Amino acid sequence: MNPLRRRMIEDMKVRNLSPVTQRCHVHAVAKLAQYFKQSPDRLGLTEVRAYQIHLVATGTSWAGFNVAVSALRFFYGVTLGRSTMVERIPYAREQRQLPVILSADEVVRFFAAVPSLKHRTALMTAYAAGLRVSEVVRLRVADIDSGRMLIRVEQGKGHRDRYVMLSAQLLVMLRAYWREDRPKHWLFPGRDDSRPLDASTLQWPCRNARTAAKLGKPVAVHTLRHSFATHLLEAGTDIRTIQMLLAHQNLSTTARYTQVATTTIGNTTSPFDRLNMAEATPD
Numbered sequence: 001m002n003p004l005r006r007r008m009i010e011d012m013k014v015r016n017l018s019p020v021t022q023r024c025h026v027h028a029v030a031k032l033a034q035y036f037k038q039s040p041d042r043l044g045l046t047e048v049r050a051y052q053i054h055l056v057a058t059g060t061s062w063a064g065f066n067v068a069v070s071a072l073r074f075f076y077g078v079t080l081g082r083s084t085m086v087e088r089i090p091y092a093r094e095q096r097q098l099p100v101i102l103s104a105d106e107v108v109r110f111f112a113a114v115p116s117l118k119h120r121t122a123l124m125t126a127y128a129a130g131l132r133v134s135e136v137v138r139l140r141v142a143d144i145d146s147g148r149m150l151i152r153v154e155q156g157k158g159h160r161d162r163y164v165m166l167s168a169q170l171l172v173m174l175r176a177y178w179r180e181d182r183p184k185h186w187l188f189p190g191r192d193d194s195r196p197l198d199a200s201t202l203q204w205p206c207r208n209a210r211t212a213a214k215l216g217k218p219v220a221v222h223t224l225r226h227s228f229a230t231h232l233l234e235a236g237t238d239i240r241t242i243q244m245l246l247a248h249q250n251l252s253t254t255a256r257y258t259q260v261a262t263t264t265i266g267n268t269t270s271p272f273d274r275l276n277m278a279e280a281t282p283d
Contacts, residue, residue, distance in 0.1 A: 004041060005030075008079045015078075028071035040075065045085055048072055052089075065092045098256065099226035100217050107227060110219065113212035119205040121177040122188045122197065125151075126221050128170040130228035130245050133221040137197045139187040141178075146171055153247075162247055229257045 005026060012022045032051050033040045055065050069091050077086035102110060107127060114120035126136045135153050143152040149166045183189055186196040202221050210219040217223075225246070232242050243254040
């Protein structure tokens, strides 16, 4: 085995990197050496940056690019001890795509295409309260507070409890579902009543309903949460209220819905409309 490679592997073992990570790191450094046809310890920052440009130019994915960066930072920073060089080998910033949003009409068509009463009611709950799929499946019957028209979400993301609104229309749907299925503890139990429905179980009805409803958009349970937030924003709900309902720690996470709220965008007056175009018309 190449002494340099052996040294790198020993360094990774000392730091308890997994065998998979070790193989990825060794492979990434080997690819760098292969690209320049030189031993990687003879290469410097200029070559590493040129190699990063090569990765981008050849269409390497965001994840693949950052795996290579992680390997190179480890090799040069730990194995070769060039700590100052590490800070100058940047990771790629993740490209955040705008969320897919269903229109109100598409939401109705989507629900109409879900044949199972339990699955349909669970998906309606996700949309009506803006819940994550993990939060929906862990709801208990006792979490539905019809007296105060609230839903208690216990230990949501970040291990925080919160309350969200209970839609009057959703309450009607929940009561119809309860009369039919009679859940005892978990609102949406799995095959075994002692366990909640598995989160992955709700993704299949989404895909099937999307096809049946002939929606030209990808639809997952989280799409309903995105649609909930956007529809609230379009209805004039304050963005900080939406942040609280979604349990976002950072307002910037919630603010991305302003980029897809078509009513908000459409109702914004362009500065062009304030111009006196009569004076700009040639005689």
